[in-house]
Structures are given as structure tokens and as C-alpha cells.
Amino acid sequence: MTTDPPPEHRRAALVVEDDDGVRRSLQLLLHWRGYEVRSFASAGALLAGADLDDAAVLIADFRLPDATGCDVRRALGDRGWTGRSVLITGYPSAALDALARDSGFDAVLSKPLRQQALFSALREDEASARR
Template identity: 45%
Template sequence: MSGETFEPSAGERPRLLLVEDDAAVRRSLQLLFRARGFDVRAYARSAALLADPSVRDACCFVADYSLDETDGIEVLVNLKNRGWSGPAVLFTACASNDLIERALASGFSQVFEKPFQGHALGDVVVRLTGERWAAAQS
């Protein structure tokens, strides 16, 4: 269902990690995910995300593929090497079968090609995290 929101128990907002080096896109996605009920930690650079000790508490990771200093796949691999295991979604302007295969093999649940409709991305994240959050709370 389009426009779904995430509603964890006891008013706690699940943390979502977002890395996007374009400020306008980052802000737009940050607002989208906040409206869906997430505590969004948005980063312009992957190094800042990886340096933040609170990332281990995140329920989901959303990333652009093309970043200034690296790519979203490498960031997810680094997160996993540090013990993080949540669902992840990648978006890209340069989708190819090879890129999609690499992203899925690295642990991304889904790949979106730009331009995409924000509500579709939001719906996928709510679905992916809703199942995980419900299991963690029981």
C-alpha cells in the first residue's frame, strides 16, 4: 500500500541510515523517511557514517551507488564487516545487470533505478523494516 508508515511499539522510531552525497536528494529522502516514521541518520559521506558508533542500532541502510569517495556497495560491505546485519536498499542512475547482481550478492534487498518515485522506495523500506522490527520486539 502506497504511503504506508512505520509504527514501532512504545513510540520508538527505528533508526534508518542514509548516505547520499547530493544535498538536495539527501534532504528529500530524509524528509520522506521521517514522514514514514523513521529516525533518519543522513550522511553526505560514507566515512562519516562508518565513523558513527550508533550505526549498529540501525534497522535499515539506504544508499546511492555513486558516492564521491566510494560506492554504496562498498559501504554496505564495510557495515557488514562491522557486524551490522539489517536490510539494505541501493539506488543508482547507472543500473546494469552486472551492478544489480553485485548489489544483491553483497546483501542489498532491492535496487532502484533513478529516477524513482519516492513512495515506492518508502514502501519497500517500510516493508523490509516492519518485518525485522516486529521480530526484534518479540
């Protein structure tokens, strides 16, 4: 049986997703993987209130009420944030994939989100945390 790491040893994950159910599911999955989760329903809320100092990962929905996930990633990059980032979307396309990569995302995942796909996208961050 595994136990949760103490809060001071948890890596922080930022989640921005306007769908309450999806956001809650992501919170639970990431907490289970050992992250301290900070979740937001809009880009503005994340950008106004997120403590980026210890944020290791970002998971952002593409379509948000006040911006796109790509806007969020670019804004975080402008602030010097360099963590691992995953864009999630219900409308995948080659054009969106290219836009996401140009914005700084490491991975693009389609909704409905598969748990294993998310964990695979986060593996590089988790491997660096163990070093």
C-alpha cells in the same frame, strides 16, 4: 490523523547520498514513515560516525565521492550489521544489480526515485517492527 512515534520508539535509518537535494528528500520521506534518520554525504562520514546499534535500514547511493554504496554495505556487514538495505542509482544495469546483491543489498532502485518503490523496499523492515 497520525502522530510521530516518540523518539525512543523510532527505528533508525542510515542514509548516505552525496546529492544534497536527494539526501534531504530521503530524510523527509523516511521521517514521515517513522524513522529516525541519520544522513551522511560520504561513505567515510557514515563509517566514521554512524551508530549502528539501532539502525534498521540503510539507503545508499551507488556513486559516492569516496567509495561506492556497495563498499559501504560490505563494511557494515563486516561490522556485523544485518539491517535491510537499499541501493539507489542513476545508472541501473544487470551487472550493478548482481554486484549489489552480492554486497548484501536487499533491493536496488533507480533514480529518479519513486516514493512508492522505496516504501515497498522497506516494507519487510516495517513489518518486523510491528511484530
